[in-house]
Structure formats: C-alpha cells, structure tokens
Amino acid sequence: MSFALRPYQADVVTETRDNLRDVQSVLAVMATGGGKTALSGYMSGSASKRNKRVIFGCHRKELIKQTAKTFDKVGIPYGIIAAGFTGDRHQLVQIASIETLRRRLDWYGAPDLYIPDEAHHAGAATWASIIDSYKQKGSRIVGLTATPERLDGTGLGKWFDRMVSGPSTAWLIDQGYLSPYRLFAPSMPDLSGIKKIGGDFNRGELEKRMGGAAVVGDVVKHYRTLAHGRKAMAFCVSIKHSLAVVEQFQNAGYRAAHIDGDSPNRDELIKAFEDGRIEILSSVDLVSEGFDLPAIEVAILLRPTHSLSLFLQQVGRVLRPVYAPGFDLNTQEGRVAAIAAGPKPYALILDHSANTIDREKGGRGHGMPDDERNWTLAGREKKARSGSGEDEEAAVTTRQCPNCFRVHKPGPVCTGCGFEYPSMGRTVKELEGDLQEVERNAATVERKREQAKAQSLDDLVALGKQRGMKNPHGWARNVLAARNQKTQRRYAR
C-alpha cells in the first residue's frame, strides 16, 4: 500500500522531482494542513522502493512518533535514529531526531535523500550542519515547511537551490480541504516595554503580562460569549501561563486541562477532548508543530509572537476540517458540503494576542490566516521586522469591527455583524489612536512628515515603492482615505 496523494500533492511531488534533476536541494512549501506528512511519506516510500536510502529528520519526539505511525499505516518499513528508541540501521528509511542525527552523522552515513521537516529551522546550527554535511556527500535534500522564512524574515536560499510551492491556504479552504473560519480579536494585550530576545518577545515578561488574572479572566469571558461549549485549544506563553488559564476556565465551570509534550496522560487527554469530556485543552507552542487534532473547533491565541511561522502553525491547527459522512470527498462540492454538514462548519479563532492586528494599531501584523503570502528563497523584500521594525508602516491588511470584534479583510462592511464602517474607511476612534501614536514616536512623526509632503496619489505610490511596500497602491489609497476623513472631522468641529 502506498499514499494516495491528492492531486495538488502529486503536483508538488512531481515538480520537486523534476527540479532535483537540475539541482541538489529543493524546499517544498505546503500550507499547514495541506498534508506535509503525505508528501514525506510518499517520497520516502517511493525512494526506498528504488532501493534508495532516505532519512526523514524532525526535531520533536512527538513528530517522530507521529511519522512512525503514518509509515506503519501505509507499510513503509523504517528504523528510528533517536535517543530512547531501538534503532534498525538496516532499514532503507530512517526517521531521525535531528539532535541525535547530528551526533551520529558518521554512524549511519549520508542518505540518497534527506528530508528535513519544518525546514524553516534550516538556519539553526544543528540543522545547517547536517544539511551541509549531507550536501557535501552528494545527498539530495528536500526540505518541507509551511513557512519558508526565518524568524527575522530572511529566506532560506543559503540551504536550498529552488522552492516548489503547493497551493495557498485560501485555495485549500475554497476547495474544502481546510475549514472556513471566523476570527475575532476581543481584547488587545498591553505589551509596551517588553523587550525582544532572539527576535521574539522575552518569555518571562510576556508570561507575567499575559498571565495576569484580569487578562485571563477576560479570555474566559470572551470564550463564553463567542464560543461557549465548543472544543477549544489555547496557545499559551509558558506552562505556568497555561496552568493559570486552565484554573480560570475551571473556576468558571468549564472542563479544562493543560497538555504538553511531557504529559504522561497525553493520549488520555486527547481522547477525552475528542469525545467531549474536556472542552478546553491548554498548551504551550510546543504542540503547535505537527499536532494533528481535527476536533479543535476554536483556537484561543494567547501567545503574542513576532514569528509568522508560529502564528500560522497555531491557527493552522484549527483549520483541519471535520467531514460529515456520506459525501463524495473527491469533489470540491462534496468536501464543502461535508464540512457544512459536519460538527464544525467553521473554525473559530479568538485572538487575544493581537497577532492578527495591523502593526500600525499595535499588533503583530501577521494578517489573516489565509492572506496570500509571496514567499521567496531570498526572504521578504523588506525585512519589516528587523531593527526598528516595530515602527515600520505596513499596508493595512485587516480591519476590526468595533461592534462585534470580528477581524476581517478590509471592506466597507463587517463580515460578522454587518456593521457599516464610516464611508471614508476608518473610524474616528482609530484615527485618534493613530494621532496619539504619532505624538509618542518621533521616528514615526518624521515618516509622517515625509508622507504628508506626498500630495497626490502618484506621489504616495512613489513613496510607498521607495519604502519597499508590498502593495504601494493599496497603501496610498488608504493614506488618502484617512486624510480625507481627517479633513472632514476638522470642518465638522
């Protein structure tokens, strides 16, 4: 038996294979939930059938176990290279812990094909040393990831020659491979003054801020309003934070439990969650990679992060569809109808981390889960998050309804409650927020001054281009709209 690949997965495999005729390393990009495991399983299986040696590298014990389970299911024999597992070096396919693999590089020898999972970590020393070593020895490399960039937005071109991209999250939702979703951001955390370490928030400080009783109480309150009784996974900053969240949910009468990679009763907890005995599972981002649990109906985001990768993995968890039986899952209509008729017609995302909120409004600016993202091996054209990145103006990608807290793509009407935005685009309240921000930040003032000099739409577009914006036209239109509204307010007084 082998993997029955979905058509778009088969396309990625073919394209990857074609590229490997010309180059030694390919980065295969598949959105979270698009079926990365199917790709690695298929490639491992077919390579071993041609008597090739394959190593599949991952960096967490649960991923090793999960991959082994998948390979068992489809009958691919394998050995495991990881501390705590009995190895079988005679198998053509090896599932390896990357940590262990680095220590035993010579023990097994270079494979014909090396598949590092979660390959956006490729820049980390351990990962890079294995890839470099195997490359020198002539191995072909196929990296798998949902987010082909490093935390600072730099690309992975140093380790991969070419990139092959699977379909976008938006396409997967449209086709019924992923669940549609509704996103709400009912509260914004106050993260002022929290320092960054290694490109992301200082965890200790973040834990204190996010774990405060008032903040957590608010989370419970909004779950009750927006998602009462629906199976939720909370993504927290730390174990301590997660336990605090569990406690408050329990105090409010909900059945909640903390889970992490070391929970001895992990399988039991998951089972209890699946059959409804537990309503809320709370965790740290530890389980955000490769944790496959379609039963999750609600993602509660409690971990502010600058990592787009981490953000997309967390929301990706909740987009796994649950199909009602009796539909033809080989057609788009069948899949879409099966989701609509199932227990989870749409996923709910409750963002208390401001990860989805635009940077100019104090959020992380990761946008909507299914925004189109133009990945390249060179990384983002503009490293919007490096250096003084906090002050960079990004094009407006999301809009939040002041009435129901729904976050959605910019448009004149809230997609949740139908609230109509004032005609010129942004609410008075939002603009006042902007003005206070300007006063606080001299650098921003300078940029705004530069911006104010650009009078016409063309001037603004030129400035947008000069600033390296992804969508200079959209940005310019937004600036003009805001300006017009300000003018109106002035005259109204």
Ligand SMILES: [Zn+2]
């Ligand atoms: Zn609304």
